[in-house]
Amino acid sequence: MMIGQKEYMISDQAVIREAVIRINDFSAGQALVLFVLNSAGQVVGSLTDGDIRRGFLKGVGLDDSVQTVMNVDYHFLKKNSPIEEIKRLKSEDLKIIPLIDDDKKIIRLVNFKYIKSILPVDAVIMAGGKGVRLKPYTNDIPKPMLELDKKPIIAHNIDRLMTYGIKNFYISVNHLKEDIIRYLDNAYQGKDILIKYIEEHDPLGTIGSVRMVDGYENEDILVINSDLLTNIDFEDFYVTYKEHNDDMAVATFNIKVDVPYAVFETTDKRIDSFVEKPTYIYYSNAGIYLFKSEHVKFIPKGQKYDAIDLIKTLIDNGKKATHFPIRGYWLDIGTPENYHKAQDDIRYIRF
Structure with a gap:
């Protein structure tokens, strides 16, 4: 349980007076809710200021048990709750929801003021590159540590x-x-996340180091290059990937090519038709991937291996690989020109 979230917990042996004091001490903007726990640490109900007021109207007193006014039909999430359920709870304007395990014990509290969704994936951030194209900025600073708006690129991600x-x-x-x-x-430090490091001794390509982890907790893995600036909707990316039952999904960005001349469609030397000054759209690899953790086995151990190699291997093995067009902002911060652009753009991007 995250430090600081215990202020939202109260014992089922407490009286209403204690609950009123606790809620009254909340700062402006905090959700006015307490989660009632029994002696085993299980959630047995929720308690809001509205529940307490309704109790007073029914004659309940300050020295009565919180159990007399708590809501036993409280809202909650579990680790395997579908995204649709998360969206529904958000649409009901609920501020804080407990994420509970099978024993009804709180894993953590989800604050929808700061959390957009809960994606059950392990994230791998590729941060081992030398940033050769970004010299001289990367002479003494690793590329992921270059700052945008006073914060390293990797921290933004x-x-x-x-x-x-x-x-x-x-x-x-x-x-x-x-x-x-x-x-x-x-x-x-102290944040409610777990960070582990995959330390390459030799460069293993754009995805080879993913094989170095003994076991992933979740069924799916999200891999992202550390030098990207993007506002991709990760929830939409994940939902689309799951709905299509993909083995791997690759985020892509559009490249538009305007041809200033007529383009002929031909058979041998015969002109069958033509298009005057056409525009072609191509989808290119954006350096963000989702794939089933069971497919890590296809990545060879200790060898240089790129994401494009994994895509080919999966296709060759009859697996399904699809692409997901990014509808928002995307930039590869791989050159000084793009780094300067990112420094300007970050002030205007809606994340």
Whole structure:
């Protein structure tokens, strides 16, 4: 349970007076709700200021038990709750919901003021590159640590993934790894996430290090390059991937090519038709992937292996790989020009 969330818990042996004092001490903007726990730490109800007021109207007193006014039909989520259920609860304007285990004990509280969704994935952030194209900025600073709006690129990505309820992070590091590890350990100390490091000794390509983890907790893995600036809707990405029952989904961005001349359709040398000054749209790899954790077995151990290799391997093995067009902002911060652009754009992007 996250430190600081205990203020929302109250014993089922408490009286209403204590609940009133507790709720009254909440600061402005906090959800006015308490979750009632029994002696075994199980949630047995919820209690709001409205529940207490309704109790007073029925003659309940301050020294009566909270059990007399608590709501036993409280809302909750479980780790395997469908995204549709999360959306429904958000639509009812509920502020805080307990995420409980099978024993009705709280794993953590979900605050919809800060959390957009709860995606049951393990996130792997690829942060081992040398950033050769970004020199001289990366002479002494690892590429993921370059700052945008006074915060490292990698922190922007972790923070955004956290808003989708992702808790398990694996950071694949190599070049200047000590700087990255030191920063993340300090910046996320005490936060309600788990960060582990995959330490490459030799470069393993864009996805090879994913094989170095002994076992992933969730059925699906989200892999993202650390040097991206994007406002992709990760919930939409995940839902689409699951609805299509994909083995792997690749986020893509559009490249538009305008041809300033007529383009002929031909058979041998014969012109069958033509299109005057056409525009073609191509979908390119955006460096963000979702795939089933069971497919990690296809990644060879200790060898350089790129994401495009995994896509090909899955297709060759009769698996289903699809693409997901990013409808928002996406930028690969791989060159000085794009780094300058990201420094300007970040002030205007809606995350």
